Amino acid sequence: MDRFSSALLERFGAERALVARDQMLAYECDGFTIHKSLPRAVVLPETTDEVQAAVRIALAHEVPFLPRGAGTCLSGGPTPTRPSLVIETARMKRVLEVDERGLWAVVQPGVVNLALTRHVEGRRLNYAPDPSSQTVCTIGGNLAENAGGPHCFKYGMTSDHVLGALVVLPDGELARLGGPAGPRAPHEPDLLGVFTGSEGTFGIATEITVRLSRDTEGLRTLLGAFASMEAACGVVTDIVARGLVPAALEILDAATIRAVEASVYRAGYPQDAAAVLLVELDGVELALDDDAAEVESIFRGHGAISIEQARDPEHRKRLWKGRKGAFGAMGRLRPDLYVLDGVVPRTRLVETLREITAIGRRHRLTLTNVFHAGDGNLHPNIAFDARDHDERARVLAAGHEILALCVAMGGSISGEHGIGSEKIDHFRLMFGEDDLDVMQRVKRAFDPRGLCNPDKVLPSRTACAESSRWPAMVARVLDAEPPAAESGP
Structure with a gap:
């Protein structure tokens, strides 16, 4: 040893x-x-x-x-x-402190996202960020990735709910970033903002101070089924254009609906629909009925096949069950799943989805879509069999094309899943060498020895070397020699 x-x-x-x-x-x-x-x-x-x-x-x-x-x-x-x-850090799972009046809590990084809400729900409080994996994922991981979730359209990402962190830096020393007072005090460089979403490359949070939210007075959850994806996306655009601010706007396509309805996550979604749109409204009871009626009117204006509104908490839970379980239901399609995370402007959802469908067909892949429609955060899901090397290569190639498409549409390669090693080869789709140089300097300031989660997020400074990694990655999957790099200026 x-x-x-x-x-x-x-x-x-x-x-x-x-x-x-x-x-x-x-x-x-x-x-x-x-x-x-x-x-x-x-x-x-x-x-x-x-x-x-x-x-x-x-x-x-x-x-x-x-x-x-x-x-x-x-x-x-x-x-x-x-x-x-x-x-x-999964064993570091204690809620260390809750301040009900100040609306904050201090937790260890291994506290499960939903467990925090359950810990404070008796006080009519909650922790707003709600990734689809919230029954398993941890607050520490949410901080590292700046996770979102269905309700981030109204309530924001993890970065909007983190007030402070105790961090073990890459040299082993401790630093306390931020605190319960939030970003307004003290007046100093926002190192907490830099640390949030740094994906474990700047250190390890061992205590996290998070903002808590009070439960809203009322909820209205509606499901609209549509004969086309264009109609469902049109509803999203009109809802936002009219000044409504739903807590969530989620769309599932036909293939996802079929997978959900054939699984243990069955929610009763209409299987003849090309898309369903889940809309959740929250706020004071006085206004919710009028808002829900306006949403239903928009549904009808776009030719909804059916409209369903949750009658009680159990009904609401059923409507959400299909959305929350959508990724798990994909296991019925193929053994493995590649979940992408591009972002596009909300007004370009339809044309982007049309191109994504074409990419899937071109590469002969099983591709579905379930996504946060309110902020244009797409999650194309490619179901495949990792034992098939040819299919794996086609999956990677399709993923690259989809992320490049999102950038071309004026969007981003990631909304909430992070860059990690998956998207490091796509980083230059968005950033130039000067941008990368500044980011590398920040990384070196935190981690001068380069030992803290290396080879993640930021590509190397050698542009020509990185540009050749994509065909090399595909070649590794195929156990073949990479193609020769094209000559150029």
């Missing part, structure tokens, strides 16, 4: 330091299953001091290290690219 493994076992014991291959198989990937790589070791700390100890052991042995929460990330963020130490 090497000295690095011995040091981990001495500090954490055999129960919380995993160094055998069979112990680490569960850590070889996250939800982005195309890229798999075993860690060198895994540790399971329970306190800030233990996270510091793990980082310092890694530094002493020049071993790269990275944090991991529940592993629900969809971009390869917690998957090692080199023989690395994975620092799993």
Whole structure:
């Protein structure tokens, strides 16, 4: 056994330091299953001091290290690219403090997203960000990815609900960023803003102060079914244009509806619809009936096949069950799923979806769409069999085309899933060399030794080398030689 493994076992014991291959198989990937790589070791700390100890052991042995929460990330963020130490924070799951009057809580990073809301729901409070994986994903992972969710259209991303963090920096030292007073105090550089969404490349949060929200007085949840995706997207545009601000605007296409209705997530969605639109309104009861009537009027104006409004909490839960379980239902289509995360302007949803469908057909792939329509955050899902190397290559190629399309439409390669290793080869679709140089300088300021979650988010500074990685990645999947790079100026 090497000295690095011995040091981990001495500090954490055999129960919380995993160094055998069979112990680490569960850590070889996250939800982005195309890229798999075993860690060198895994540790399971329970306190800030233990996270510091793990980082310092890694530094002493020049071993790269990275944090991991529940592993629900969809971009390869917690998957090692080199023989690395994975620092799993799932055992750090205590709610440390709740201030009901100040509307904030301090939690450890392993607290599950929905568990926090359940912890405070008796006080009529909640934690607003609600990723589809909220029954499993952790607050630490949400912070690292700047996660969103269906209700972020009205309530914002994780960055809008994080007030502070205690962070173990890449050199093993501690830094306290922000605090319960929020961004207005103290007046200093917004390092918390820089840290949020940095995907574990700037350090590891061990305590997180989050903003809590009061429960709204009332809810109205409506489901409209439409004969075309164009009609469903038209409703979204008109709802926003009329000044309504729903808590959520979610669309599922026909293929997703069929998969959901054939699964344990069955919600009673009309299976003859080309698309369904789930609209949730919240606020004071006095105004909700009028708002719901206006939404129904817009539904009818776009030729809705059917309109359904939740009659009670159980009915609402059923309508949401299909949306929340949509990704899980995709398992009925093929063994593996590649979930993309592009963003386009809301007014260009229809033409973007039309092109995405064409890309799927061109590459002979099973492709579905379920997405946050209110803010144009698309989630094209490509179902495939990872054992088929040719199909895997086609999946990667289609994903690249879809992300390039989103940028061409005036959007982004990611809305809430992060860059990780999945999109690192696409980063230059959005940013030039000067932009990347500034970002690399910020990274070096936090992590001068380059050992904290390396090879994530930011591509290398050598443009020609990075531009050749895409065909090389496809070639690796095919176990073939990469094609020769095209000559150019």
